[in-house]
Amino acid sequence: MSTERAANQVAERLSALDELLRERDGLLTVMDRVVALQGTARLIRVEVGADSGFVADLEAPDQAVVRWMSGTRTDQLQNLVVPVGQGIGGRVLAQGRAVRVSDYIGSPAITHHFDAQVRHEGIGAMLAVPVVGRSGRTIAIAYAAMRNATSFGDFAVGKMHDVAEQASTALRIADAAEACKADAVAAERQRVQSALHDSVGALLFLIGVQVRDLHQSVQDNPTLVDRLRRLESDVSAASAALRESLLVMTDTTPERALPVEIAEYARSFEARTGVPARFVQLATVAPLDAERTALLVAVVREGLLNVEKHGNPQSVIVSLGPSDDGGVHLVVADDSSTEVTGSPSSGLGVRTLAERAVRLGGHVSLVRDEDGGCTLRCWLPG
CATH class of the missing domain: 3.30.565.10 (Histidine kinase-like ATPase, C-terminal domain)
Structure with missing residues (x-):
């Protein structure tokens, strides 16, 4: 009995571990923009039953670029630039609503700037919906495609809208995670900057003080005066190099950093x-x-x-x-x-x-x- 209980406990713990790993994978998916959109392309195929799914990200208010694909046969659509109004994605971008065609090449409802790429990929029917951000503006375009000419019904359109809503949520989380990461990097940079200023900067300052004190007391020794001048020059160069390094760490120019540097000297x-x-x-x-x-x-x-x-x-x-x-x-x-x-x-x-x-x-x-x-x-x- 004790052996059976132990086996059951192990099984329960393994099941809990598997669940934690699945949650971790889901969290990582939505915390990374690239992974989130690649996952969206795969999810389109699962939810809609499409032969292929792909996602275009907006590079400008009037232009999208297809970057993430799942189930495609060629690379014809990879990095395809889609201006507003052109093709099915451009129409979605212009109208802000779902667009579907049963036969892409023969459809009179869209322009045919991308017929060559679509023909090489072997696409028949296509459905595209906007991924809408919190501001109400389109931030990406989700596509579902079939290899034969067919019709995407209202059920498929509803599923695509559900996928697009999930993608919008994932992108918000990814952007927030990226902002937090940037804040953490900036905070660490500031910590290192302060540590350098307070340690190395203070040490160079004290060396400079001692060198100048010696200058006053050895004026009658030209050789020593010359050596002290060289040392003072070296300390000055090291201080300048430290300042430049600190300015690089603050991502700012010397002119903009002047008040900051003066304030740091006063604080030190x-x-x-x-x-x-x-x-x-x-x-x-x-x-x-x-x-x-x-x-x-x-x-x-x-x-x-x-x-x-x-x-x-x-x-x-x-x-x-x-x-x-x-x-x-x-x-x-x-x-x-x-x-x-x-x-x-x-x-x-x-x-x-x-x-x-x-x-x-x-x-x-x-x-x-x-x-x-x-x-x-x-x-x-x-």
């Missing part, structure tokens, strides 16, 4: 120092070329570096906006209440930025406020 500064840092975009800035964009990013980086090295602020504000004269104005300001060490306007980084700005027709300045805070300003012509 706040996470690293604990000092609140806010980015304010005063108004939309007209697109800038890569050189101007790179300079503005460098100004933000230098401004935050000066605050971190010399200041003791309660907060930092970075603002970006257009100027009245058609240019662009960037400001990095802090509210340090203690005296900064050294003269910030004489730093190598600020002088280098000022020289780059002059070459572009702009200017960079760093001034100390009466309360001890610093304001780094950059203006560039449009």
Whole structure:
């Protein structure tokens, strides 16, 4: 008895497993657009009893392309372009309702642009119905075909409408699944982007800080100064490569990404120092070329570096906006209440930025406020 019970339990579990596998296959079918439409072509033959079934997907409001087939003998219909009004599918596209002919080649009810393909395939009777989306518009065309001349009755038309409704549901689910997958990919890309920015970006920033500190202390050693300059150049190149990689991951251009990158620098500064840092975009800035964009990013980086090295602020504000004269104005300001060490306007980084700005027709300045805070300003012509 125990052996029989065990055998029954195994049989029940196998049956449950088979059911789960069938449900999985059904779910996969409707979660993939291609599989869903290929399945529709096969389902037409089963439900209608047709010799062949095929489905055309819309590539434009006035044009469909036959892509999925079942039971066909040749590839004559594969990738066949069906404009609105042409053939039986084009008529469905024009009228938005079922169209049926008992003898395709001899029918006066349709145009005969595709007689050659139909004749090669050996099709006699044909029935086509629209697959209608949630918006009420045709999103695909489902066809049933017989090899001999015959009539598709109302029962067959009803079955085709049922198949088309199932196809519409499957396409909605497939599109939703694709959107969810795209959202998941975007979220993962954003996670990796943030991780790279916070780890590699922060490391390059700290290396740059240390190199610049060494510059100030080894001015009397030309050999070491030269090596530090090369190292600084390498760090700058690595930072630029990282920025380009992050921009690729966001699928955007350097010009469009400028506010995003500035905001990221402010966020990274706040996470690293604990000092609140806010980015304010005063108004939309007209697109800038890569050189101007790179300079503005460098100004933000230098401004935050000066605050971190010399200041003791309660907060930092970075603002970006257009100027009245058609240019662009960037400001990095802090509210340090203690005296900064050294003269910030004489730093190598600020002088280098000022020289780059002059070459572009702009200017960079760093001034100390009466309360001890610093304001780094950059203006560039449009």
